[in-house]
Amino acid sequence: MRFGIPVYPGSNCDRDVGWVVEKVLGHEVRYLWHREIDLSGIDCVIIPGGFSYGDYLRAGAMAKLSPVTEAICEFAEKGGLVMGICNGFQILLEAGLLPGAMLPNKTLSFICEFVHLRVENNQTPFTSLYEKGEVIRIPIAHAEGNYTCSPEVLKELEENGQVVVRYCSPEGEVSEEFNPNGSLNNIAGICNKRGNVFGLMPHPERAAEAILGSTDGYRMFESIVKSVLA
Template identity: 80%
Template sequence: MKFGIPVYPGSNCDKDIGWVIEKVLGEEVKYLWHKEKSISDIDCIIVPGGFSYGDYLRAGAMAKLSPISEAIYEFAEKGGLVMGICNGFQILLEMGLLPGAMMPNKNLSFVCKFVHLKVENNEIPFTSLYSKEEVINIPIAHAEGNYTCTPETLKNIEKNGQVVVRYCSPEGIVSDEFNPNGSLNNIAGICNKRGNVFGLMPHPERASEAVLGSTDGFRMFKSIVETALKA
């Protein structure tokens, strides 16, 4: 299986994801420069974290205008698998592939730490190897991870099962106490209605090897491969 990883000026997690895909998962990687206008021979795109274009205007706002982003949009609209991590999630929101927007963290500070997540939806290609309501341990590292949307949108994504992971306690309790950034309903990651586009603020690539302190994130990447094998 071949994974495409777009690289924008300011991306800094592209090689981290590439390492996990190639060295840990054992699959092929192709890096896609932001000026490329088309995507071919790719099975899944993972938009990496970092600070694309220096986060000018707001995180992801300029990256959505890149030629590669237009190609990613078309790829997703045709049913291609697209995952956005941290800044990648912000980019997917700005592109309109996912509903809602990001605001600065409620404490107005950069937050970098391990958090617990409850898996709410394990029926999409990115989470199929998890159990529903399983609690996993994955790190975050962001200043603008405060997910927001209109009341109507929030109602719809909850109703449709588009909330994939939520911030929670080690025991799976979802409350403000365990919300690191102020996100509505403790939302850490969402998908589109079709389930082929998924964005989350935590970094699964930083929890894919035991030496990093957790391997809970690895199954997100493994789930993608397992889904493709069953197709």
């Protein structure tokens, strides 16, 4: 299986994701420079975290104009699997592949810490190896992770099961106390209606090996492989 990882000027988690795919998962990686438009032979695109184009204007706003982003949009429209991590999630929102937008964290500061997430939907290609309601521990590292959308979109996301992971306590309690950034309904990650595009603020690639303090993120990558090769 071959993963495509776009590299924008300012990306800084592309090699982290690539390490997990190649060295931990044992699959092939193709790095896609931001000017590239050929996604032939790619089974899944993972848009990494970082500060694409220095987060000028707002996070992801300039990256959405890159040729590779246009190619990713076409890939997704044809049913290709796309996951956006942190800045990758922000890019998916800016590109219109996922609904909503990001605001600065409620603290107005950069947050880098482990958080707990409750798996709300395990029927996606990215979460099939988790149990519904399972609590996992994965780190965040962002300044603009405060997810927002209109009341109408929020209602639709909740009713359709498009909220995939939600910030919670270690026991699975969802409340403002365990919401690190102010995100609506404690939303940490969502998918589109078809379920082939998934964006989340936490970094599963930073929780894919025991040496990093958690392996809870590894099954996201493993779920993708299972979905493609099943």
